[in-house]
Amino acid sequence: xxxxxxxxxxxxxxxxxxxxxxxxxxxxxxxxxxxxxxxxxxxxxxxxxxxxxxxxxxxxxxxxxxxxxxxxxxxxxxxxxxxxxxxxxxxxxxxxxxxxxxxxxxxxxxxxxxxxxxxxxxxxxxxxxxxxxxxxxxxxxxxxxxxxxxxxxxxxxxxxxxxxxxxxxxxxxxxxxxxxxxxxxxxxxxxxxxxxxxxxxxxxxxxxxxxxxxxxxxxxxxxxxxxxxxxxxxxxxxx
Numbered sequence: 001x002x003x004x005x006x007x008x009x010x011x012x013x014x015x016x017x018x019x020x021x022x023x024x025x026x027x028x029x030x031x032x033x034x035x036x037x038x039x040x041x042x043x044x045x046x047x048x049x050x051x052x053x054x055x056x057x058x059x060x061x062x063x064x065x066x067x068x069x070x071x072x073x074x075x076x077x078x079x080x081x082x083x084x085x086x087x088x089x090x091x092x093x094x095x096x097x098x099x100x101x102x103x104x105x106x107x108x109x110x111x112x113x114x115x116x117x118x119x120x121x122x123x124x125x126x127x128x129x130x131x132x133x134x135x136x137x138x139x140x141x142x143x144x145x146x147x148x149x150x151x152x153x154x155x156x157x158x159x160x161x162x163x164x165x166x167x168x169x170x171x172x173x174x175x176x177x178x179x180x181x182x183x184x185x186x187x188x189x190x191x192x193x194x195x196x197x198x199x200x201x202x203x204x205x206x207x208x209x210x211x212x213x214x215x216x217x218x219x220x221x222x223x224x225x226x227x228x229x230x231x232x233x234x235x236x237x238x239x
Contacts, residue, residue, distance in 0.1 A: 042175035050216040061214030069161040073151040090123040100140040101183035115224040202230040
């Protein structure tokens with residue numbers, strides 16, 4: 001049997017074509033945001049409250065070069081996942097999302113799922129974490145057909161360790177959608193609603209943060225293409 005092989009230029013062209021097909025997540029998020037109908041007063045109150053939290057530096061997140069705290073969290077099917085075990089296999093893209101009730105989070109995780117073959121080809125793992133209970137993370141994984149780890153940090157200890165946990169300011173809940181409030185009440189029946197800042201970290205096998213996106217502007221997220229570029233840079237240094 002005669003085999004076929006690809007030249008370096010053909011391989012590069014194929015890789016470029018695949019990367020060109022990666023979803024433009026920022027555009028998807030902007031398009032969705034334009035469809036959201038909410039009173040201007042509510043938008044203004046929420047945006048100003050979140051901007052104040054960020055301006056005060058209350059949720060700075062980890063910085064570039066920081067050592068990512070190790071953790072073990074339950075996955076959507078009752079197992080446990082340890083970050084250091086994933087890092088032993090290669091770099092990790094660690095995504096903190098607010099919950100399955102957040103449409104921006106759904107768009108983000110779907111975009112990373114679409115890019116999963118590229119991350120796996122680059123020797124990286126994807127791990128997503130939210131404060132939802134395991135049964136809700138299972139629903140999230142099934143709804144979006146996610147084939148990577150989706151973990152539950154119900155006690156929010158990991159969110160705290162990564163410096164991205166904040167409590168909703170007083171008066172904000174009256175401007176939030178009923179569905180969002182119902183989901184938050186399910187997550188946190190004690191009535192003290194706290195959330196993660198949407199955050200994405202690219203972590204090298206030594207556990208150091210190499211790229212990050214941490215922002216109270218929850219309609220923005222790290223592009224999969226940018227995370228993939230950081231992964232390839234890490235792997236190039238190790239080769």
